Amino acid sequence: MFATSQPGSSTTPGAPAWAVGAHTVRRIDEIPLPAQTGTWLLPGATPDMVTRTPWLRPDFADEQGILRLASHSFAIEADGMRILVDTGIGNGKRRTNPAWHNLNSDYDARLCAAGFAPESVDLVILTHLHTDHVGWNTRAEGGNWVPTFPNARYLTTRTEWDHWAGVEMEEARQQMFRDSVHPVRDAGLLDLLDVAAEGTRIAPGIRLLPTPGHTPGQVAVELSSEGESALVTGDSIHHPVQMAHPAVCSCVDIAPELATRTRNQLLDSLAGTPTLLFGTHFPPPTAGHVRHEGGAYRLVPAAPGV
Template sequence: MSTTPQPTATPSWTVGDLAVRRIDEVPLPPQTGPWLLPGATPEVVARSPWLQPDFADEQRVLRLASHSFAVEGAGLRILVDTGIGNGKQRANPAWDNLNSDYLTRLTEAGFAPETVDLVVLTHLHTDHVGWNTRAQEGRWVPTFPNARYLTTRTEWDYWTGTDLNEARSQMFRDSVHPIKDAGLLDLVDVAPEGTDIAPGVRLRSTPGHTPGQVAVELSSRGERALITGDCIHHPVQLPHPDLGSCVDIDPAAAARTRHELLDSLSGTRTLLLGSHFPPPTAGHVIPDGDAFRLVPASRERAS
């Protein structure tokens, strides 16, 4: 599958001494929004005019994207989620046999695959683990051979104890089991208050979309940011925290997680970095009536 051309500049932000870059894979096609968030109808989008034009198009259809966040600081290069991946058989036509220049963009941003120290998988869904591996001589091998790959024990235990359909089994065969077989996968137990995995980098439990999903909290010199994973797919969920995804495993828990997370962020200077938010991608959560809205951050720049 061909991809839409991407800009060569890398959007980036600073969080104290941490540098964060968005590594684009592909914009997701317009039909993604109505499928993923069926409650986000054009009528619902219209109630929040601030969503246009950045987060919804002229027909009030949601814009979504696939990207990773690359974090550098304390002598470490950390990649949060690895997208869809190239050349993989997928049931979703938009993801099937993708052919993007993601690795080129990652390398140009200073994260050549062999230099990555840590890969954080917020959860084990197909569009978050794809670049864990790449094809080499007819085999799927770890893309980041010198990195430790982290996911939560709860996440791993759930999927390995579940009867997987063929599409998900395929994803595990080509993108998850090869890193485990290479001895690169670490399972992390996340405490209620969060668990530090590197200086200034903490995993924060955000269950519901999947049982062991985490968000990634960054902190340095009094500044904070939070990478959402899929506890929030799109800014439309700020004014409508009960609006869930069609693939949430526990919709009620996912809604509770969103309410609690947004309450904790509202009115703070914590930078919210959406794992599927289209550009401008980052912003601050502010109260808006009995819910919330996103104010895009002014610190986004191209480097």
């Protein structure tokens, strides 16, 4: 499907960080995704569409209209808690996508360099249970997969869990559950949460909002502190092109029409507000403010500032 990703660099530059009131949000990079990813993931975002949306370049697309995407987590310090939102692809895992197979990135070193040693993490929020969001849930130890964050609670929604428990999964997805989800459950670290339609508070200044469509139980993560706010998208918005063209859906959305409605509602609630948006797969600069433009929306990037 895609060219194999290169192993991670031996250097671990500092993690970009943003302040949200007293909270700090750090981007922990895993890998840039291969150029073919955008064409596969968002087939409706043609190069012509992208080049006719000039604000996407150069940060979010190249001059030929090829989308840039990335895999990363957000590491959040909030009221003394250390919270990780999504855990990427993971190292050394058997995957059918060549770009994700047997990955060897510096993600773990970057996490430690940012001050988030695995044993210090209190909570891991899984926005949904897809392969590129759960990979670092576990690490290899003595031929087994064990939880990477042994002192953390791992949290996902009951709706998400029940969906995957009730469908017949292909072998590749079963493999992902065996190496990255079931070991966490078997260690007694996985919590399932019922999320209310208006959102559910899980910690001071941290709320989960239902964003169904990509998967039935997907959530976005809302942060608030000292009158400031931010939102981590999950895969309700894969790329900023979906702000300019909200009807562009992912090829792996389970319910595309619902995903489109969710995206429009989310963007409309944020447009013109000071809330900072963090894109789970947005390349640098990754964060920004939503504004109305041309009957749709655009992202005004916000540089790291901590």
